[in-house]
Amino acid sequence: MVSLSTVFLVAAKTLTLACGVVLTTLTHRAYRRTRSAAMRVLSLGIGLVTAGAVLAGSLNQLVGVPLVLSTTVESLFTAAGFIVMTYSLYSDRLAGT
Numbered sequence: 001m002v003s004l005s006t007v008f009l010v011a012a013k014t015l016t017l018a019c020g021v022v023l024t025t026l027t028h029r030a031y032r033r034t035r036s037a038a039m040r041v042l043s044l045g046i047g048l049v050t051a052g053a054v055l056a057g058s059l060n061q062l063v064g065v066p067l068v069l070s071t072t073v074e075s076l077f078t079a080a081g082f083i084v085m086t087y088s089l090y091s092d093r094l095a096g097t
Contacts, residue, residue, distance in 0.1 A: 006061075013057035020050025038088045045085030052077020 024047045031039035056074030059065040 009057065010061065013053055016053040017050060020046060020053065024050060036092075038091045041088035041091055042085055045081045045083075045088060048081030048084060049078050050081075052081065 024043055027039055027043035027046060030036070031043055052074045055077065056070040059073060060067055060070040
């Protein structure tokens with residue numbers, strides 16, 4: 001029998017995937033429309049955060065990787081995504097525009 005915490009974990013990861021795909025798609029469309037490098041980088045950052053959440057859940061639920069290790073993988077992707085998103089806020093300024 002599947003535990004209640006596992007059901008909540010899978011539900012949360014599914015919701016994260018759905019929202020992440022929507023946000024990544026919207027920012028990528030905005031990049032294509034405006035050709036703004038900042039939007040392209042923002043899209044990449046959101047994609048990294050989303051990929052980390054999905055990868056961590058998949059590693060834990062499908063491959064059997066311990067929760068501590070899969071959470072570490074997720075945290076690394078989240079940190080990288082936030083670094084990329086932060087860069088996107090300053091990329092126009094750093095490029096001199």
